[in-house]
Amino acid sequence: MTPSPQLISWAQQAELPWLRFSPTTGRLEFIVDNTILSDYRGCPAHFVLTYIEGWRRKRISGDVSREWALDFGTLFHRMMEHYYRHFKDEDFKLEDFAIKTAFAEWQKMEMDVHLGHKECQAMGGYPGFAGMLCQYANQFKAENERIKVLATEVAFGKAGDVPIYRDGDTTGNYYSLPYFVECPADIYLSGRLDIIADDGYHILPVDHKTMGSFRGDPLNRFIVDDGPTGYIFALNAILGSLALPEELILKRECNQIQMNLICKSVPKEGSRFKRLPIRKSTAQLEAYRLRTIQTVNHMLSDLELYVRGIGIPRDTSKCNNWYFKECAFLDVHRQMDADAEAATLKNGFIQLPIWNTEAVAGVED
Numbered sequence: 472m473t474p475s476p477q478l479i480s481w482a483q484q485a486e487l488p489w490l491r492f493s494p495t496t497g498r499l500e501f502i503v504d505n506t507i508l509s510d511y512r513g514c515p516a517h518f519v520l521t522y523i524e525g526w527r528r529k530r531i532s533g534d535v536s537r538e539w540a541l542d543f544g545t546l547f548h549r550m551m552e553h554y555y556r557h558f559k560d561e562d563f564k565l566e567d568f569a570i571k572t573a574f575a576e577w578q579k580m581e582m583d584v585h586l587g588h589k590e591c592q593a594m595g596g597y598p599g600f601a602g603m604l605c606q607y608a609n610q611f612k613a614e615n616e617r618i619k620v621l622a623t624e625v626a627f628g629k630a631g632d633v634p635i636y637r638d639g640d641t642t643g644n645y646y647s648l649p650y651f652v653e654c655p656a657d658i659y660l661s662g663r664l665d666i667i668a669d670d671g672y673h674i675l676p677v678d679h680k681t682m683g684s685f686r687g688d689p690l691n692r693f694i695v696d697d698g699p700t701g702y703i704f705a706l707n708a709i710l711g712s713l714a715l716p717e718e719l720i721l722k723r724e725c726n727q728i729q730m731n732l733i734c735k736s737v738p739k740e741g742s743r744f745k746r747l748p749i750r751k752s753t754a755q756l757e758a759y760r761l762r763t764i765q766t767v768n769h770m771l772s773d774l775e776l777y778v779r780g781i782g783i784p785r786d787t788s789k790c791n792n793w794y795f796k797e798c799a800f801l802d803v804h805r806q807m808d809a810d811a812e813a814a815t816l817k818n819g820f821i822q823l824p825i826w827n828t829e830a831v832a833g834v835e836d
């Protein structure tokens with residue numbers, strides 16, 4: 472379905488970081504990341520309130536509500552970025568990294584607001600965090616670290632460097648259908664690669680994930696997650712343009728990712744850090760691409776409803792289980808009419824700038 476003039480005009484005025492209109496091609500362009508895609512798949516109404524209108528729940532104090540898992544993931548990412556930029560420097564000092572720098576970052580993010588959270592308490596607040604970093608730097612010290620870091624925090628997306636679909640694309644057809652999956656808009660993937668590394672055999676992304684605990688096989692929850700698949704897809708797209716040493720030219724194909732898993736609690740046995748690979752075949756990468764195209768097709772038809780003021784579909788199976796918690800918008804959607812919904816939003820929520828993948832390095836639990 473071709474986007475209506477009404478939708479195109481709205482998209483031009485909305486100035487959303489994930490949607491724009493190209494006067495050159497005359498087409499809408501979606502610049503989507505895994506968070507946007509998975510939240511939209513979770514509940515289209517949640518997607519509208521978050522990624523179009525920018526509502527975030529307020530605390531009683533009036534500030535925006537803070538999420539421990541998201542904040543801790545962001546903090547840990549910052550420390551990892553610092554670590555992998557400097558851990559091979561001659562003057563790298565563990566105590567400066569794990570105590571001085573970590574304390575400065577902890578303070579900057581005002582992490583003490585989370586001291587009442589049970590995971591933060593179990594970790595031991597800042598002293599426990601410093602201890603965790605010492606353990607990490609000891610296990611992955613320069614002489615033990617087998618990967619060679621080629622780049623850290625590599626953002627992709629806005630420049631159109633990772634195309635998912637462009638006008639006229641008909642390549643690949645994982646499902647062997649007699650027709651190709653098409654989209655009336657162009658689609659680009661966006662995101663950030665924590666680390667691009669050489670493990671001696673391949674060039675691959677390394678993705679840090681902080682987890683509450685390691686139960687069973689900690690990799691299970693990421694095996695079918697589209698996030699790691701998207702990072703492999705993205706690295707394949709940008710590898711050719713990276714300034715890499717000549718001897719790595721033969722490794723310019725990526726079919727795996729290393730998951731760098733960090734357990735916030737101390738496990739009963741074994742290390743609290745695990746590094747495990749996930750591999751994806753060419754067919755899996757193509758299936759990922761087709762899934763993304765279809766999600767954007769659904770988004771387009773919901774946006775047509777939105778610009779006309781028609782109700783957006785709600786997935787009410789998620790209201791009490793939005794990523795294992797109650798959905799932030801449950802109070803809004805239990806109201807009797809649109810006026811009461813608007814009043815609830817006004818009283819209990821705050822409008823913030825829309826999520827911009829290229830500007831955010833955080834990761835959720």
Ligand code: SF4
Nearest residue numbers: 514517785790798801
């Ligand atoms: S309360 Fe339910 S329907 Fe409303 S946004 Fe949340 S998950 Fe969707």
